[in-house]
Amino acid sequence: xxELQDRRMTPDTAFIAAIRARYPVEREIDRVLTRKxxxxxGDGYSAIPLDRLIAGTRALIAANVDSNFSLHDARWLxxxxxxxxxxxxxxxxxxxxxxxxxxxxxxxMEPPEAIVETSRRREIExxxxxxxxxxxxxxxxxxxxxxxxxxxxxxxxxxxxxxRPKERPSQQVTGIGTNFGPALRPVLAEQFIAAMxxxxxxxxxxxxxxxxxxxxxxxxxxxxxRQVHWWQRVWEEDRPYAMPMVDVAARWLIDNAPVLDHVSxxxxxxxxxxxxxxEPSGQITAWLDWELAVLEDRHQDLSWSIxxxxxxxxxDGMTFLACGLLPRDxxxxxxxxxxxxxxxxxxxxxxxxxxxxxxxxxxLATAYRVARQGKTHQDVVVAWLSxxxxxxxxxxxxxxxxxx
Amino acid sequence: xxxDPDLQLSVAIKALRDVxxxxxxxxxAVAVEQLHLALATLSMVRSRLPFIHAVARxxxxxxxxxxxxxDTQGRIGELIAQGREMLENPAITTAEIDVIRxxxxxxxxxxxxxxxxxxxxxSIAKAVIAHSRPQCDLARAxxxxxxxxxxxxxxxxxERLL
Numbered sequence: 001x002x003e004l005q006d007r008r009m010t011p012d013t014a015f016i017a018a019i020r021a022r023y024p025v026e027r028e029i030d031r032v033l034t035r036k037x038x039x040x041x042g043d044g045y046s047a048i049p050l051d052r053l054i055a056g057t058r059a060l061i062a063a064n065v066d067s068n069f070s071l072h073d074a075r076w077l078x079x080x081x082x083x084x085x086x087x088x089x090x091x092x093x094x095x096x097x098x099x100x101x102x103x104x105x106x107x108x109m110e111p112p113e114a115i116v117e118t119s120r121r122r123e124i125e126x127x128x129x130x131x132x133x134x135x136x137x138x139x140x141x142x143x144x145x146x147x148x149x150x151x152x153x154x155x156x157x158x159x160x161x162x163x164r165p166k167e168r169p170s171q172q173v174t175g176i177g178t179n180f181g182p183a184l185r186p187v188l189a190e191q192f193i194a195a196m197x198x199x200x201x202x203x204x205x206x207x208x209x210x211x212x213x214x215x216x217x218x219x220x221x222x223x224x225x226r227q228v229h230w231w232q233r234v235w236e237e238d239r240p241y242a243m244p245m246v247d248v249a250a251r252w253l254i255d256n257a258p259v260l261d262h263v264s265x266x267x268x269x270x271x272x273x274x275x276x277x278x279e280p281s282g283q284i285t286a287w288l289d290w291e292l293a294v295l296e297d298r299h300q301d302l303s304w305s306i307x308x309x310x311x312x313x314x315x316d317g318m319t320f321l322a323c324g325l326l327p328r329d330x331x332x333x334x335x336x337x338x339x340x341x342x343x344x345x346x347x348x349x350x351x352x353x354x355x356x357x358x359x360x361x362x363x364l365a366t367a368y369r370v371a372r373q374g375k376t377h378q379d380v381v382v383a384w385l386s387x388x389x390x391x392x393x394x395x396x397x398x399x400x401x402x403x404x
Numbered sequence: 405x406x407x408d409p410d411l412q413l414s415v416a417i418k419a420l421r422d423v424x425x426x427x428x429x430x431x432x433a434v435a436v437e438q439l440h441l442a443l444a445t446l447s448m449v450r451s452r453l454p455f456i457h458a459v460a461r462x463x464x465x466x467x468x469x470x471x472x473x474x475d476t477q478g479r480i481g482e483l484i485a486q487g488r489e490m491l492e493n494p495a496i497t498t499a500e501i502d503v504i505r506x507x508x509x510x511x512x513x514x515x516x517x518x519x520x521x522x523x524x525x526x527s528i529a530k531a532v533i534a535h536s537r538p539q540c541d542l543a544r545a546x547x548x549x550x551x552x553x554x555x556x557x558x559x560x561x562x563e564r565l566l
Contacts, residue, residue, distance in 0.1 A: 078433035241506040242513035244470065245536040248529045251517075308554050378434070380441045387547035391554075394540040400533045404526065 008237060009373065010041040023233035025226060026214040026294075028119045036117045037237055044374030045111045048150055050074060053086050056149035057107050063148065064141045065092060077106060082116055082291070084109045084377050087158055095140075104158035105140065110151045113375035115367050115382050117234070118291035120144055120152045122212040126265065126293040127156065129210065133202060134195045135159075135286050159286030161276025177312040177324040178272040187282035189325035190334075192275070195287060196305065197339035200264035200298040207263060207295055216295040221257040227296060228253045228354070231361045238365035240372070245397055246364075249357045252404060258347050260297055268292025270301045271310040272323040298341060303351035306331060308395070309388070349403070356396040363389025413450040417443060448549045458566045460501040461491060462542060467505045470535040471512050474528055480515060483508040541565060 007015055016037045020030065054074050061069060069092035077085035086107040094101055110120070121144050130136045138157040146152045164178045180188055208215065216223035232250050239246075267274075269289050276286045294300075304310075306322040314321050322328045332343045367386035371379040407415075420443050428435050452459075468487050471480050487504050490496045516532065519525050544553065545562040553559050 076432070076434050078437060242509040243536075244474070244509065244512045244516055244532045245540075247513050247516045248532050251525065251529070309552075378438060380438050380445060384441050384445060384550060387550040388552040390540070390543035390547045391552045394544050397533060397536050397540050400529075404529050404533060 006240070008040070008239070008369065011037050011237075019233055019236050023229040023236070025230045025233060028122055028212045028214075029230055032117055032119045033233060033237065036113055039112065040373070043112065045377050045379075048084070048377075050076065050086065053084075053107060053109070053149065054088070056143075056153075057086070057088065057155065060141055060143050060148040060153070060155065061090065065095070066097075068093060072102070082114045082118075082289075084111060105155055106137070106158050107149075107153055107155050109149055109153035111370075111376040112151065113370045113373070115370060115376070115385070116292060116362060117366070119212060120154045122293065123291045124154050124156075125210060125212045126290045129202065129206065129265070130199070130287070130290070133198050135284060136290075137286050137288070159276050159288070161278055161285035163273050163276060166279060177310045177321070179312060180272070180324050182315070184282055185321070185325050188277060188284065189331070191284045192272075192305075192323065192325055193331060193334045194338055195275070195284065196267075196270060196301060197335055197341075199267055199270075200262075200301070200341065201339055202265050204263060207265065210295070213295050216260055216263045218260050218263055221259055223260060223263075223295070224257040224297060225254055227294060228257065228357075231358045235361045235365050238361075238369040240365070240368050243364070243393070245393070245400070246357070246360060248404070249353065249360075249396055249400060252400065253350075253354055253357060256350060258297065258344075258350055261344075262298065262341060263295055264298040264301075266294050266296040266298065266300045268294060268300070268304075270305050271307075272325065273310070297347060297351065298339075299344065299347040299351045300354060302332065302335065302343060303348050304355050307352075307355065309392075349399075353396065353399055353403070356392050356399065359392045360389055360396055363387075364393060409453055410450060413446055413453070417446050417450070420446070444549075451549060452546065452562075455562055455566065457498050459542065459546065459562070460498045460505075462566050463539065464491060464501050464505045464508075466535075466539040466542065467508050467512075469538070470532065471508050473531040473535045474512050475515055480508070480511045483511055538565070 016034065019037075020034060024030075025033070054071055057074075058071060061071075069090060072089040072091060074086055074088040077087045084107075086109075087104065088107070089102045089104050091100070091102050093099065094103070108120075120142055124139050124142045127136050127139045131138070137159045140155045140157070142154045143149050144152055165180060165184065168179060207213075214223075214226070228250060235246060235250075267287070267290060269292050270287075274287065274289045275284050276288065277284045306328045308320075310324070311320055311322045312324055313319065319327055322331045325331070326334075332348075335341075336343050363386045367382045367389065370376050371383040371386065376382055420439065425439055425443075428439055430436060464487055468484055468491075471484050471487075474480065476484065483504065487508055490501060490504055512532075516528060519528060541560060542562070542565050544559050545565055547553075548556060548559050548562075
């Protein structure tokens with residue numbers, strides 16, 4: 001069996017150090033990836049009773065607010081393939097010490113290893129940055145090192161809304177993306193693009209104050225190469241066996257990294273499924289899943305949002321709708337109008353390769369690894385999702401054949 | 405062999421679907437989702453079980469062609485020879501095939517990242533991309549039941565790739 005010769009199951013310090021030296025990444029990314037490797041040989045995920053999470057949540061809150069609070073209606077929350085989530089209501093006097101109230105909240109906690117290994121410190125910092133820019137859940141408290149809970153976690157406000165319509169609006173579309181239906185599409189599309197434009201144009205002085213993100217410099221290729229190193233490192237840490245095509249893709253990405261023209265917050269997973277909307281009004285109520293956010297090139301998000309996996313063909317069977325919302329060219333034209341930033345087709349192509357490379361790493365390396373070592377609360381979901389990696393790797397190969 | 409793995413998987417699927425699933429609290433969305441995927445996983449394994457050894461052999465054959473296009477000397481050359489011998493041996497196990505394939509791909513990968521001459525890099529890259537096609541096609545055919553293919557009709561049935 002492959003695992004008999006698999007050093008990645010129980011990596012020693014020399015193995016960990018060699019990979020760290022070979023692929024320099026941002027400081028906080030280095031911290032969480034190193035922690036992952038140090039803990040790799042430890043226990044997998046074992047069922048955590050809801051009562052344990054409630055007790056840990058109480059302890060975390062007690063460390064941050066006065067003792068006059070109580071938790072109610074705690075329950076597991078479905079959604080996402082990455083983190084454990086528990087919804088609950090907090091009866092308290094608010095952060096302002098005002099009137100008694102009940103606030104719906106979500107505990108978001110890491111499993112021992114996740115399909116993407118990310119930082120709760122970065123996640124809470126970027127969510128706080130986004131308050132007032134796009135709708136995001138309010139952030140409350142963080143347990144960065146798992147001091148109160150079994151693993152690192154954060155607590156944020158519960159956002160109302162849905163990721164897809166309650167009733168499937170039409171059987172006539174084809175593809176695997178979310179089908180919002182013809183009536184809802186234009187309403188959501190305009191908000192989707194406007195949100196992307198606002199995220200990508202956060203003033204530079206605000207980005208410079210972020211503590212958990214290494215800065216990116218316009219006029220340089222260094223930060224984009226650093227992101228490639230991130231996923232090269234994860235590939236080497238997690239993969240079951242080598243795939244020479246993945247090495248070729250990484251080298252192409254390093255050699256062809258574009259010069260950064262404008263530093264943006266890049267969400268990293270900006271697509272249908274990662275925003276909530278109110279079905280009666282069609283208003284987007286919250287943008288979720290900021291854990292992959294970086295300071296980088298906007299084309300990463302743009303290329304991601306127009307990808308084949310998140311869209312579908314409209315009722316005419318011919319028009320491909322990016323994220324199930326609107327045709328690709330319309331999305332890109334409207335984005336230019338709203339953001340004031342140009343869309344460069346060469347960069348779009350670069351980040352198509354980058355995104356397919358990153359997804360191949362997620363699915364064919366990390367998803368395999370965490371399921372193989374029983375590290376998550378839903379290994380069966382993660383192992384199933386890993387199969388999308390074969391689709392993406394096939395697309396990556398086709399693209400590489402066109403460009404090399 | 406009685407019971408054969410196909411029978412065992414069939415009865416496990418039936419028990420989960422007909423007895424366990426109705427007993428799961430429909431309000432427990434996490435449990436419902438995981439049961440659904442556990443059933444789908446078992447069904448997929450059942451459909452793929454007859455091909456497992458043939459797929460391992462084909463994956464090794466694909467890796468041998470890829471490796472030979474990159475280099476035929478040194479460590480890679482030795483592993484190519486061992487791999488070819490294995491394919492001639494009817495008694496070889498699936499696990500043994502997987503080990504030699506893993507070693508071969510590691511050697512090829514190490515060779516690729518060690519190349520510094522840009523022209524050589526480019527010619528090797530082209531060879532790798534071209535010879536990765538059969539393995540990509542095989543992996544996509546294997547995963548077809550998962551439902552992630554945007555155009556499933558374009559994917560060849562796994563039987564045709566073996």
